[in-house]
Amino acid sequence: MVSKRAPKSVIRRLPVYLRILDHLIINNVEIISSKELSEETGFSAEQIRKDLAFFGAFGTRGSGYNTDYLRKKILKIIGLDGQTNITVIGAGHLGTALIRYYAQKNPYVNVVAAFDVDSSIVGQKIFDIEIVDISNIKDIVNKYDIKVAVMTVPAEHAQPVAEKVVESGISVIFNFAPVKLRLADNIHVHNVDLSIELQSLIYYANTNR
Amino acid sequence: MVSKRAPKSVIRRLPVYLRILDHLIINNVEIISSKELSEETGFSAEQIRKDLAFFGAFGTRGSGYNTDYLRKKILKIIGLDGQTNITVIGAGHLGTALIRYYAQKNPYVNVVAAFDVDSSIVGQKIFDIEIVDISNIKDIVNKYDIKVAVMTVPAEHAQPVAEKVVESGISVIFNFAPVKLRLADNIHVHNVDLSIELQSLIYYANTNR
DNA sequence: TCATGTGAAGAGCTTCACAGCA
DNA sequence: TGCTGTGAAGCTCTTCACATGA
Numbered sequence: 001m002v003s004k005r006a007p008k009s010v011i012r013r014l015p016v017y018l019r020i021l022d023h024l025i026i027n028n029v030e031i032i033s034s035k036e037l038s039e040e041t042g043f044s045a046e047q048i049r050k051d052l053a054f055f056g057a058f059g060t061r062g063s064g065y066n067t068d069y070l071r072k073k074i075l076k077i078i079g080l081d082g083q084t085n086i087t088v089i090g091a092g093h094l095g096t097a098l099i100r101y102y103a104q105k106n107p108y109v110n111v112v113a114a115f116d117v118d119s120s121i122v123g124q125k126i127f128d129i130e131i132v133d134i135s136n137i138k139d140i141v142n143k144y145d146i147k148v149a150v151m152t153v154p155a156e157h158a159q160p161v162a163e164k165v166v167e168s169g170i171s172v173i174f175n176f177a178p179v180k181l182r183l184a185d186n187i188h189v190h191n192v193d194l195s196i197e198l199q200s201l202i203y204y205a206n207t208n209r
Numbered sequence: 210m211v212s213k214r215a216p217k218s219v220i221r222r223l224p225v226y227l228r229i230l231d232h233l234i235i236n237n238v239e240i241i242s243s244k245e246l247s248e249e250t251g252f253s254a255e256q257i258r259k260d261l262a263f264f265g266a267f268g269t270r271g272s273g274y275n276t277d278y279l280r281k282k283i284l285k286i287i288g289l290d291g292q293t294n295i296t297v298i299g300a301g302h303l304g305t306a307l308i309r310y311y312a313q314k315n316p317y318v319n320v321v322a323a324f325d326v327d328s329s330i331v332g333q334k335i336f337d338i339e340i341v342d343i344s345n346i347k348d349i350v351n352k353y354d355i356k357v358a359v360m361t362v363p364a365e366h367a368q369p370v371a372e373k374v375v376e377s378g379i380s381v382i383f384n385f386a387p388v389k390l391r392l393a394d395n396i397h398v399h400n401v402d403l404s405i406e407l408q409s410l411i412y413y414a415n416t417n418r
Numbered sequence: 419t420c421a422t423g424t425g426a427a428g429a430g431c432t433t434c435a436c437a438g439c440a
Numbered sequence: 441t442g443c444t445g446t447g448a449a450g451c452t453c454t455t456c457a458c459a460t461g462a
Contacts, residue, residue: 006412007452007453008452008453009452009453009454010453011409011412011413012405012406012409014408014409014412015404015405015408015409016402016405018408019387019404019405033420033421033422034421034422035421040389041389042389044454044455045421046454046455046456046457047453047454047455049421049422049423049424050423050424050453050454050455052422052423053422053423053424057422057423058422059421059422059423060421060422060461060462061420061421061422061423061460061461061462062419062420062421062422062461062462063420063421063422063462064420064421064422065422077412078408078409078411078412079411079412079414079415080408080411084411084414086407093305093306093309093310094306094307094309094310096302096306097302097303097305097306098303098403100302100303101302101303101403101404102403102404102407105404106404106407106408108408108411109407109408109411147411147414148407148410148411148414150407171413171414172410172411172413172414174406174407174410178228180249180250180251188410188413188414190406190410192401192406193225194307194310194311195224195228195310195311195314195315196221196224196225196228197221197383197399197401198295198311198315198318198357198359198383199223199224199227199287199289199315199317199318200220200221200223200224200287201357201381201383201397201399202287202288202289202293202317202318202356202357202381203215203220203223203286203287203288204220204380204381204397205288205293205356205357205380205381205397206288209214209215209397216430216431217430218430218431218432219431242442242443242444243443243444244443253432253433254443255432255433255434255435256431256432256433258443258444258445258446259431259432259433259445259446261444261445262444262445262446266444266445267444268443268444268445269439269440269443269444270438270439270440270442270443270444270445271439271440271441271442271443271444272440272442272443272444273442273443273444274444
């Protein structure tokens with residue numbers, strides 16, 4: 001079998017479809033067309049069809065996509081069938097907000113622990129999620145089979161912390177620290193740099209851009 | 210003059226260069242090559258040269274780029290020469306964390322006010338930034354010439370709030386609410402959806418992706 | 419008839435390869 | 441010589457246009 005690897009852009013859109021399907025299913029909508037999905041998402045109908053068709057023929061010509069069936073297919077593709085355990089590393093203001101955010105608003109994902117080095121916050125709980133000293137990371141990653149680390153540590157600590165994270169067995173990092181992490185090629189790092197994103201937006205605050 | 214508009218991807222990289230230049234200048238480094246910038250950023254040297262060359266010839270053949278000169282050029286291109294006033298709308302956990310983050314760690318940008326509807330938090334201050342009732346948005350946007358709104362409101366309120374924001378005179382929105390905002394074409398919206406980004410990452414937690 | 423699925427064309431961005439200049 | 445600046449080639453992703461099938 002010679003299946004091409006999925007474009008990154010497609011993978012980033014799949015969870016958007018998933019969220020809309022969740023809404024639709026709650027409202028007992030059973031069929032949705034690519035045109036209607038286009039209106040909800042802002043992506044073009046052709047693009048949505050291409051995205052879905054990449055993984056197989058999930059629709060019915062003449063009518064559209066069965067919401068429940070499509071949802072299950074997307075869950076399977078992403079790997080969100082069954083809960084995924086994640087952790088947040090760095091329980092400062094941003095880290096704490098993210099723990100709350102993911103614990104409350106995110107289906108499919110469990111925050112099972114948080115880590116920090118600051119002894120004055122280690123031992124505290126956010127909801128039922130305990131902040132643990134980072135020296136224990138390996139044990140806890142193993143125990144809970146944690147798949148993803150969300151990193152919100154200060155820039156100057158990011159590189160050594162990331163190395164510890166990788167060493168503990170995690171291979172996917174969602175990094176908010178404003179540094180380029182140098183890790184092995186098989187480690188998947190997704191950077192969101194809130195300062196950079198804001199600054200680049202300023203460009204568009206001027207006319208005709 | 211028939212200058213093409215700048216690619217979005219270029220605009221998103223400029224603040225990365227800016228941050229590195231700031232570091233270099235603090236350390237009294239006066240010249241930097243595209244190769245060295247490549248090592249710091251992870252972008253290819255050719256790409257960096259293309260990015261910069263899009264706006265003019267800022268380097269010196271044979272040596273590299275003067276850090277101070279290049280920094281000033283980039284500031285001017287983005288529009289970060291002079292402080293830019295921004296606001297955060299929705300002062301919940303995430304909003305509060307972002308106010309702190311931008312107030313503390315972000316050069317070039319001032320958070321001048323925050324807005325919410327919750328009367329129990331209106332009037333509170335984060336550092337010296339006051340949380341104001343959103344009904345006052347138009348006056349304050351005018352008074353401080355606020356250019357960008359960072360929106361961290363619940364999904365169900367995002368659309369009407371965004372309309373108020375636009376009405377107040379803001380044309381650039383950094384939206385964290387998990388909804389597609391429907392606004393006039395001249396309004397620039399940048400979405401960061403933390404649930405979506407995390408979910409799409411799960412895909413890469415499996416092998417060979 | 420209507421909406422999906424899909425080759426082909428197009429657009430946008432990145433990499434290559436080298437000319438140009440200090 | 442060494443590093444920038446830049447057409448051309450290459451790659452990736454999106455849009456077009458239409459064949460396909462319920």
